[in-house]
Amino acid sequence: MSGVVTLKINGQDIGAHDEESILQAALDNGIEIPTLCDLPGLSRIGACRLCLVEIAGNSNLVPACITPVQEDMVVTTDSERLQAYRRTIVELLFAEGNHVCSVCVSNGACELQDLAETLGIDHLRLPGLHPAREVDASHERFILDHNRCVLCTRCVRVCDEVEGAHTWDVTARGIESQIIADLNVAWGDSESCTGCNKCVQVCPTGALVDKGRSVGEMRRRREFLPYLTMMRKENGK
Amino acid sequence: MTRAKLATVWLDGCSGCHMSFLDIDERLLALAESIELVYSPLVDNKVFPDDVDVTLVEGSVSNQDDLDKIRHIRQRTRLLVSLGDCAVMGNVPALRNTIGGDAVLRRVYLAPDLTNPAIPTAGVPSLLPEVLPVHRVVKVDVFIPGCPPSAEVIFYAVGELLAGRQPDLTDKTRFGA
């Protein structure tokens, strides 16, 4: 049973289906909320925390991507506090890896770069951690550059949920976390990888890219995602 | 009318930001009306003057010489501008931070196929342990990200600063642009 609820987002009256997320309702009404881990068509994990919003009467911030709308909810998506938190979170990401946009294959097609721009980040107050990370170029068609990975796990989810290969996973903990293929083999040696390139298409940064491209040449195609998910739904999955 | 004193310096960068500055082209002439370029790799002055209004800094702080220079300059500048990604966030020079300066020197100067492998010490400044963006070392007033920032953006930003306004760079430039 689905019904329609009315709520307020940033003072604007909005009608939405009751199984919709706050994020979806906002987007449908032209209200942008920054996201990173979320990608329509994949399961939602509420991990990046960029989409946190304020709800009147709730002292906790909630992730808009996985919180369903409710009747009479009063949502704020763009307070000064939220914007400050988002800037810090994006800064944390830049400081965590080695994100050198100027020499990145994804320069100009990167969601991290876009986030910095839209949030008005013009420098990093936090010191870079400069971890020594590897580049895995063992696959014949693609490259995984751990220096640029933001651990959004989109690749893990698309591979598991859409392609069904479950090649990718996350190993270790905390700041040491890392994407691995199979049981930590070089990607080129992975027996489960079908070479479908879906992970490369969903990666938000320059971490997963086509081989042979130069700086700023990477472009992503993600049209397949909603279709595939829709088809799987219709097939009763 | 007294003209504003502008300086530009080149620390650890590729000079791309200075090239972009020059790409302002004919508008440089208009700019020249309102400024006096008192110190720059582009002009011949050897001494940094005492009372500069605006200094554009290209490049990261990578060695002892960069560090001495930028401290000296900061004390003599009203508005210090980090121009370009190297100054703003370390950028390409900071790639060495993941492996350390010593490893880089050894790789370059002690490679087995060199005829005279030796790490130079005389007359060259020592590398800092870590490549740093300018604001980690001295206070920075304005940041202009980009690699390099376009001539357009530089022209706009300098114009605003000379007019006494904080340039609003939203949607005009970004890291890597």
Place this chain on the structure above:
Amino acid sequence: MSTRRPEHRLPEDELELVSQQEQEAKQQYRHHVYVCVGAACLSAGSADVQARLEAEVAGRSIAGGCAVHGGGCRGLCVAGPTVTIEPDNVLYGQIKPDDVADILDNLGGQPVERLHRPTDKPFFMRQQRIVLELAGKVNSERIEDYLANGGYTSLIKALHEMTPAQVINEISRSGLRGRGGAGFPTGLKWRTVAKAEGDVKYVVCNGDEGDPGAFMDRSVMDDYPFRLLEGITIAAYAVGAQQGFIYIRAEYPLSVKRVQNAIRQARKMNLIGDQVVGTSFNFDLKVRVGAGAFVCGEETALLASIEGQRGQPRPRPPYPATSGLWGHPTLINNVETFANVPAIIRNGAAWFAGIGTEQSKGTKVFALTGKIAHSGLIEVPMGITLREIIYDIGGGIPNGKRFKAAQTGGPSGGCIPESHLDISVDYEALAEIGSIMGSGGMIIMDEDTCMVDVAKYFMKFCMEESCGKCIPCRVGTAQIYHLLEKITQGAATMADLELLEELCDVVKHTSLCGLGQAAPNPVVSTLRFFRDEYIAHIVDGHCPTGICPLQTPQNAIEES
């Protein structure tokens, strides 16, 4: 009320019989010697003591007879290995195998002066034992001994005399709150699970006990696991669960062994399994061993781990009570929470609610450690003051040093300074001054402790234990740790301090689970009460306690 199986002898009578036989068997011996086989005493050599006791007892004739048992912890861990003589209630400490002869020589007479630990001292008198009431006085590996001491009467009472709703009511009215850290009302949680839709429901016991230095839950699991099983089984009956899991960290092999043994024995006695004690209630229990990540103590991560997935938290809601294991309603409680349940059912809600403060009822077990004369495991009524714990029970600060702070709640908690020594130890009062009750770690620090160093220690722990899923916790804790390191190196500026406070605020308010949300607490709390120490490091380049190796900043590169 449950339907009974028609049979000649009722199952509860069978149990009664076992209990009687055990009591009779025990009466054949005038003396019972319980050697503590808790982890602390074991590591102090209690197994050798027990072996020597058994050999000596076999080799000599003792008037009235003597039986030797492996028993549980009396809490005085600093005096391990400990030995208890029942029914005379004589406690001996720091026993070596060579002391065994003396002990046996004096059975029934005057206690051996040199080994005696009188139990009329404040360490014991100021405690109130509910959870640990039988610890040290029953055999840890024999269900018969537990039965003989009144064990399982509460389960039988619940199954035969109470409806599930009545059990839940009793727990609600008792005021019991979760002992795993957050203090959520237990009755309310049970009711939510009971009401949740679905035929399949689970009960999970959280025995992950990840706080560094904490060993309350281990003590229950090691010392008398039957008590835990009884509590869990009552809970399962109340919420309508058919299957339960006890999640124990792999670092507790003894707990795993004892709990598994207890489950086997309980199953044999039909205290779990099909038609428990002859009723229509079916319930089974399994042990799951966790790989020892701190975050796996967080309930959603723990459930993921039981399901065989990577132990990572997920956002709540939905809460486990409505959607837990494999999507089914799941009750998850802490070991100590469950261990309180049989006492409440036996003595009634009013009795329990009569202990403690207005909003914090009952007792709390603490692992008292650090710069304290009597470190060990204590159980105190809620509302006792910190001063009483430290000076009466704990015997004060050793070596004539001055008390500086007490840390509760481990990496998620905070520090309580000298000015708050008279604070009432309850959920509300602790939260009010920026600490938490936590699961029961209590570390006492003296004047030689550097509070910045303490904050750094806990932040390192959180940084290393962060699961890495969400950005603020994964990277924020690392940045905070580096800032603290910079401060303890004497390289930080006041701008760094400002940044530190800002990052604490971000990590607290934006992290996904309790680990990240609480990780800044030790920093925030030490900043609140010991800000001058931070300033001393930064501005004066000086660590007031001399703990921090302040160097002439190796990178005085950054501007101050």
